[in-house]
Amino acid sequence: MDHFDFILAGSGAAGLGLAYHMVNSPLRDCSILIIDKEVKNKNDRTWCYWTDQTTLLDTIVYRSWDHLKFISDDFERSFTLFPYQYHMIRGIDFYEKTTQVLSKHNVHFAHGAVEQIKDGEDIAEVVVGGTSYYGKWVFDSLFSPSEFHVDTSRYHDVKQHFKGWEIETNQDAFDPRVMTLFDFRTPQKGSMRFIYILPFSSRRALVEYTLFSARLLTEEEYAEGLSNYIQNILGLKEYRILAEEKGIIPMTDQPFPRCGGKRILFTGTKGGRVKPSTGYAFLRIQQDSAAIVQSLLKYGHPFHLPDSPWVFKMSDSVMLQLMHRRGNLMKPIFTQLFQNNPIHRIFRFLDETASPIDTILLMTSLSPLPFIQALLKLVILRRT
Ligand SMILES: Cc1cc2nc3c(=O)[nH]c(=O)nc-3n(C[C@H](O)[C@H](O)[C@H](O)COP(=O)(O)OP(=O)(O)OC[C@H]3O[C@@H](n4cnc5c(N)ncnc54)[C@H](O)[C@@H]3O)c2cc1C
Numbered sequence: 556m557d558h559f560d561f562i563l564a565g566s567g568a569a570g571l572g573l574a575y576h577m578v579n580s581p582l583r584d585c586s587i588l589i590i591d592k593e594v595k596n597k598n599d600r601t602w603c604y605w606t607d608q609t610t611l612l613d614t615i616v617y618r619s620w621d622h623l624k625f626i627s628d629d630f631e632r633s634f635t636l637f638p639y640q641y642h643m644i645r646g647i648d649f650y651e652k653t654t655q656v657l658s659k660h661n662v663h664f665a666h667g668a669v670e671q672i673k674d675g676e677d678i679a680e681v682v683v684g685g686t687s688y689y690g691k692w693v694f695d696s697l698f699s700p701s702e703f704h705v706d707t708s709r710y711h712d713v714k715q716h717f718k719g720w721e722i723e724t725n726q727d728a729f730d731p732r733v734m735t736l737f738d739f740r741t742p743q744k745g746s747m748r749f750i751y752i753l754p755f756s757s758r759r760a761l762v763e764y765t766l767f768s769a770r771l772l773t774e775e776e777y778a779e780g781l782s783n784y785i786q787n788i789l790g791l792k793e794y795r796i797l798a799e800e801k802g803i804i805p806m807t808d809q810p811f812p813r814c815g816g817k818r819i820l821f822t823g824t825k826g827g828r829v830k831p832s833t834g835y836a837f838l839r840i841q842q843d844s845a846a847i848v849q850s851l852l853k854y855g856h857p858f859h860l861p862d863s864p865w866v867f868k869m870s871d872s873v874m875l876q877l878m879h880r881r882g883n884l885m886k887p888i889f890t891q892l893f894q895n896n897p898i899h900r901i902f903r904f905l906d907e908t909a910s911p912i913d914t915i916l917l918m919t920s921l922s923p924l925p926f927i928q929a930l931l932k933l934v935i936l937r938r939t
Pocket residue numbers: 564565566567568569570590591592593599600601602603604667668669670696697698800801802803804822823824825834835836837838840
């Protein structure tokens with residue numbers, strides 16, 4: 556069998572997520588081929604997101620938090636999230652659950668590196684290990700960071716990069732009801748640096764040293780940031796490292812084309828689903844999968860998809876400009892943001908669902924000068 560209704564190149568958050576949405580829709584009997592060079596049997600990452608909605612993936616949520624903490628040098632606040640929750644899904648649970656459900660449908664898996672994807676009038680061809688497969692529609696989520704280049708003369712090339720340790724202590728050290736989104740009590744050294752904590756119990760937590768900057772650190776620098784924080788700020792002299800997580804997520808305002816041809820749609824990171832100013836992508840990818848299914852059902856093609864409103868694109872660019880050029884300002888800016896706004900307004904703004912009033916209130920809660928300067932630089936950057 557080499558002809559399919561849909562071929563999904565890549566079986567990560569986007570590939571498996573889209574197939575999962577398809578089999579949970581009237582498209583459930585269509586033939587699907589999913590191709591990946593890796594066997595997805597490792598817990599290679601954890602995904603977190605906030606939401607006030609139910610989703611198709613609620614049954615595999617590993618942990619949820621109802622409270623979120625923001626900490627800076629002279630300001631600390633714990634927010635009640637209701638009606639939102641902050642959820643965490645483990646990669647391995649996502650891969651196992653989706654694969655298990657998909658294998659009960661007309662879904663096939665091929666293992667191998669995709670060598671080529673060729674567009675066609677009525678059908679596209681995907682070549683894997685010299686074998687060709689044909690699909691009416693091909694969804695390509697094969698993102699390669701080494702082959703991805705930002706035109707830095709016009710756009711920003713910032714990265715969210717982090718290293719996390721899951722640690723265990725002998726005494727109670729964490730409040731398992733409260734996750735820490737930002738703890739800025741770490742030297743900034745000219746770039747935005749903070750600690751992110753997901754507590755699983757009073758003695759076990761994932762502690763991540765996270766930067767939003769253009770330059771990556773050495774392994775030793777990440778480890779030093781983590782151990783300094785754990786020992787000097789949390790005051791934990793003895794702890795065991797149970798697991799490690801690290802990652803690099805592209806944060807750029809360079810547009811990602813969605814359309815790869817008449818029969819090819821780019822999805823996931825490759826389809827620009829990472830929110831440029833935050834690095835969050837998982838829920839956006841799942842929402843995109845739902846929108847692709849709706850487009851296929853309503854229009855007979857997958858290209859009728861919503862785009863981000865211009866005001867949010869502009870604010871992403873302004874934030875990237877500040878992160879890139881004025882990293883030392885990010886701690887005071889984020890402190891003002893969390894000091895002067897309810898958490899639900901911040902979530903709506905970052906989710907791009909904020910009303911014009913929300914947006915005005917949020918923008919006027921911040922000192923205007925850095926934003927005006929960044930906006931002017933942006934105008935100059937785009938004109939050259
Ligand atoms: C460590 C880490 C943690 C993250 N945590 C969060 C989070 O908490 N919240 C959030 O919102 N976002 C998070 N993200 C960002 C984003 O959600 C993830 O990167 C997400 O996995 C992107 O989905 P994707 O399908 O585009 O890419 P992936 O999930 O990386 O899937 C791409 C797939 O393509 C395959 N592939 C690539 N090239 C080929 C080829 N030539 N042939 C065949 N297969 C190929 C790969 O093996 C992979 O399985 C995180 C990212 C990382 C790296």
